[in-house]
Amino acid sequence: MxxxxxxxxxxxxxxxxxxxxxxxxxxxxxxxxxxxxxxxxxxxxxxxxxxxxxxxxxxxxxxxxxxxxxxxxxxxxxxxxxxxxxxxxxxxxxxxxxxxxxxxxxxxxxxxxxxxxxxxxxxxxxxxxxxxxxxxxxxxxxxxxxxxxxxxxxxxxxxxxxxxxxxxxxMAEGRCSLSSYATGESPNMNGVCSPASYVHYEERGDTTVSRLGDFTINIYGSDEKVGYPTLCKGRFSAMGKAGYLFEExxxxxxxxxxxxxxxxxxxxxxxxxxxxxxxxxxxxxxxxxxxxxxxxxxxxxxxxxxxxxxxxxxxxxxxxxxxxxxxx
The missing domain is CATH 3.20.20.70 (Aldolase class I)
Incomplete structure (x- = not known):
């Protein structure tokens, strides 16, 4: 190959x-x-x-x-x-x-x-x-x-x-508009997904919050590795539980x-x-x-x-x- x-x-x-x-x-x-x-x-x-x-x-x-x-x-x-x-x-x-x-x-x-x-x-x-x-x-x-x-x-x-x-x-590449929704820029039109200029982190007590523009993408405990805030890899809350779409x-x-x-x-x-x-x-x-x-x-x-x-x-x-x- x-x-x-x-x-x-x-x-x-x-x-x-x-x-x-x-x-x-x-x-x-x-x-x-x-x-x-x-x-x-x-x-x-x-x-x-x-x-x-x-x-x-x-x-x-x-x-x-x-x-x-x-x-x-x-x-x-x-x-x-x-x-x-x-x-x-x-x-x-x-x-x-x-x-x-x-x-x-x-x-x-x-x-x-x-x-x-x-x-x-x-x-x-x-x-x-x-x-x-x-x-x-x-x-x-x-x-x-x-x-x-x-x-x-x-x-x-x-x-x-x-x-x-x-x-x-x-996500199905070519159809994702999440980044554009959050930042106004997307890989499809601008060549950037979750651009670094919109990324920031906040310390809140024992947790670290990752944000993309105005959106919270994830909240990490002190024992967790902090990841880059990409929208499709965020942790979602549903039915009283928080988790990732497929895998961490x-x-x-x-x-x-x-x-x-x-x-x-x-x-x-x-x-x-x-x-x-x-x-x-x-x-x-x-x-x-x-x-x-x-x-x-x-x-x-x-x-x-x-x-x-x-x-x-x-x-x-x-x-x-x-x-x-x-x-x-």
Whole structure:
């Protein structure tokens, strides 16, 4: 399976390449990508230099242009597609139907991938994107089980890419408006989910309160680890009890089920984390490279790997999420 790794900066891209990535994905420094954070992403010159570096080492580069164009400002997104193709990226990752049509018509030879932001999670939707726009690969939302992925791969004739490590979004990507409701900014339109400028913490006696804008997301006891206040990971009160939707805040880690994902027909494994530093990128990519190489040689892919990754996980815990759907 192809190892697709994140890069928020040229330094992180080099770290991913040197750690064993097959592909590095990144975005331009503007609202056209869903990780539009200050200090991250690439200028046109930086992307061109990074593509040259990656190709020299046999590594592909994908450009994420996966937010939804704003009415009257479509030229920004069109230019991102045009520039990415001119620079020579190996695929452009898109979500918006109009932008997919533009890319197909303007650059018929470009390889197009469907972003998870499009939230295509069934056979009919994926076939539509393949038929109408020539999409070659779909990044599947983090809500499908292993058996559902296996069934899709038997029927669709399109490559599938699944998330392997990092943030565990429990919503259907591309349809979440919670962040926009609370802060006025969302990943779909602005490239930011729960932006840091709206985050603050308050000490109340023996508890810590995490807030996003005007909303309390969680209240932690003195014996609990304090997490980042993402709306869908907040603790909810219902029928006199407080709890999380599915699991306590945790990180996705599929090292335990890599052979099962391969058997289900998955083409590529996507590591999440373009906002992470190069040390994190080196450690995670290196661990997955070693694990995949061990499996390819007939060994146990988990040996010595999971402990290293758990230390990088939210709450120092991990989950296989919907793949095994232990919370259903």
């Amino acid at each position: 192809e190892l697709v790794c994140p890069a928020g900066t040229p330094a992180s891209l080099r770290a991913a390449v040197e750690a064993g990535a097959d592909v590095v994905y990144c975005g331009f420094r503007d609202a056209t990508n869903a990780r539009n954070f200050p200090g991250l992403n690439f200028s046109r010159t930086e992307l061109a230099e990074s593509v040259t570096f990656a190709h020299k080492h046999g590594v592909h580069v994908y450009l994420a242009c996966n937010t939804y164009p704003k009415a009257g400002s479509e030229d920004i997104w069109h230019k991102a597609v045009d520039d990415a193709v001119a620079i020579g990226v190996d695929a452009v990752i898109l979500a918006d139907i109009g932008l997919l049509r533009y890319a197909r018509d303007k650059h018929p030879d470009a390889r197009l991938h469907l972003s998870v932001q499009a939230s295509a999670s069934n056979e009919e939707a994926i076939r539509f994107y393949h038929r109408e726009f020539g999409v070659r690969r779909v990044v599947l939302p983090r809500v499908l089980s292993l058996e559902e992925i296996r069934m899709l791969n038997r029927r669709i004739g399109v490559e599938t890419e699944v998330f392997a490590f990092g943030g565990m979004c429990v 805040p945790t990180s996705l880690d599929v090292t335990a089920i890599l052979p099962e994902l391969a058997d289900a027909g998955v083409t590529a494994l996507k590591i999440e984390g373009r906002q992470r530093g190069k040390a994190y990128i080196s450690q995670v990519v290196g661990a997955f490279r070693a694990s995949l190489d061990r499996i390819a040689s007939g060994q146990n892919g988990q040996a010595g790997i999971r402990g290293n990754l758990t230390s990088l996980s939210e709450g120092q815990t991990d989950t296989t999420g919907a793949y095994r759907r232990s919370w259903q």
